[in-house]
Amino acid sequence: MECLYVTEEFLRELKGGNHSFRLPHPVPILRFLYELSWNLVRGELPFQKCKAALGSVEFVDKVSAVGLGSNFADIISQMAQDLTMTAEYRTRLIKLAKWLVESALVPLRFFQERCEEEFLWEAEMIKIKAQDLKGKEVRLNTRLLYQQTKFNLLREESEGYAKL
Numbered sequence: 428m429e430c431l432y433v434t435e436e437f438l439r440e441l442k443g444g445n446h447s448f449r450l451p452h453p454v455p456i457l458r459f460l461y462e463l464s465w466n467l468v469r470g471e472l473p474f475q476k477c478k479a480a481l482g483s484v485e486f487v488d489k490v491s492a493v494g495l496g497s498n499f500a501d502i503i504s505q506m507a508q509d510l511t512m513t514a515e516y517r518t519r520l521i522k523l524a525k526w527l528v529e530s531a532l533v534p535l536r537f538f539q540e541r542c543e544e545e546f547l548w549e550a551e552m553i554k555i556k557a558q559d560l561k562g563k564e565v566r567l568n569t570r571l572l573y574q575q576t577k578f579n580l581l582r583e584e585s586e587g588y589a590k591l
Contacts, residue, residue: 428462430462430466431458431462432454433463433466437450437483438466438471438472440483441476441479442472442476446479448483449483449484449485450484453486454484454485454486455486455487455488456486456487456490456495456498457498457502459486460498460499460502461502463480463481464499464502464503465506467523468506468516468519468520468523469519474522477526477530477532478532493534495532496527496534496537499527499533500533500540500541500542503520503523503524503538503542504538504543504546507520507524507542507543521549524542524552525550525551528552535552538550539552539553544557548560
C-alpha cells in the first residue's frame with residue numbers, strides 16, 4: 428500500500444522523538460488512521476508512538492475523541508476481516524486492538540459492536556468462545572422472533588364474524 432500521509436519521513440520523525448514535527452496540511456481522518464494502523468500492524472512504528480502521531484496532525488474534519496475511537500474501531504474491524512493477512516500481522520493487529528482499549532483511545536464496546544466473534548475472542552475482549560457466542564445469538568434471535576405475545580381475549584374487542 429502506498430502511504431500518502433504516514434510516509435517514511437513522518438515515521439522517521441516520530442521514531443526520533445521530534446515532538447515539534449507536524450504535517451503541513453490538514454489530512455482526511457479515515458485515510459490517515461488507516462495508514463497509521465497499517466504501519467503499526469507492520470511493525471514500522473511502536474504502539475506507544477500512536478498518540479504522538481495523532482498529536483502531530485490536523486484533520487480536515489473536526490472530530491471528537493469518541494469519533495476518533497469510532498473510526499479506529501471501524502478500521503481495525505475491517506483489517507481483522509482480511510483473510511490474506513499473515514499470522515505475524517494478525518498477532519500485531521490483535522495486540523494493537525488490545526492496546527487501543529487499554530490506552531482509552533477506543534472504548535471496548537465499539538470493538539464488541541463491530542468486530543467478528545473470532546477476533547474478539549482472540550483479542551480476549553469477550554470471555555465466551557466464538558462458536559458458543561454464535562449459538563447463543565441464534566437462540567436469542569429465534570426466541571425473540573417466535574415468542575408469542577399474550578392477549579386477554581375476554582378484554583379485546585370482538586371483531587369479524589362474531590359481530591355479525
